[in-house]
Amino acid sequence: MFFPSLLGNERLKRMFADMPPDKVGSAIIFAGADGTGKVTAATDLAAALLCTGADRPCGSCPSCRRMKAGTNSDFELFGEGLEKAPTIDQVREMRSRSFVRSGDAGFKVFVIANADRLNPQSQNALLKVLEEPLNTVFILTCANVMDLLQTVRSRCTVYNIEPLDQDTIVRELSRLEGYTRQQCTEAAAMAQGSLEKARDILANGQSAHEKAALQFCSALGNELAVFKAANAAGALSREDYMLFCIALCRHLSDKMKTDSNTAMLIELYDYIQNQMNTMTQNPSVSALSGALAAFCGDLYGGNICPKS
Ligand SMILES: [Zn+2]
8 A cells, every 4th residue: 555645754655565454453543743744644545445446546446536536435534624623523423424334445434633632522432433343444643642542542553654854845845836946945944844834834924933033043153143032032922932932942953963062052952941841930921031131141151151
């Protein structure tokens, strides 16, 4: 079986290449960050399982043709879209629909996107469905597998969907019209392996928190510029300041791989992590950004980390 629409993920593709359909199991989880292709992987696998041709998915058998047209009654996708999770009613409906007689393949494939966003009550309802010997294969997708109940996890085989490498994202973005190579490369660099996120950055520009984090990082060689960038982050909303901290940590750990002054980067990284932890105590954004600016002053003044 293969994954004609899924980008990257060569390890997963090799793993499934020679797997007979009856060895796939009836409960699978595809776990990975948002926008990395989990639903694409699930849909590809569903097409392969339901395919009646030789090279699954063959693309030309009646089932494959119906999959392409979006009319395959043996396939259903629940909870699609980043913000949505299936409701408990949908989970119950899923159960009753799985009893309906299926077509060519003799079984159904249900994909449940964002399964980690189901509340415990809905997950328990889902568990009941997974425990029943129904003629249905369930493919769950989630960002963080640990957000699923242990009882649900233990019923499923978990496969990780890897973030895409930057070159793959740039190549995909280059197919879009109206953007320069430079814009595509910048969007890919900020997208953390998510094609969806890269497309979003390209279409809507950088978010305020990402802009602030990049400004801070590019100012690192200049004490005054860093001080200004830290203070500028004080204009962010509370949510954006948290996202600024997350983005900054990501940029700092990237920088550590190439920069010689790692001691200073580690001090900064730890400080930002500490700020994120203290945010639960509700300090104001201006207090946090002010403290960050003061910390940078000490850092550059050699009070915390001697200059290299
Ligand atoms: Zn087929």
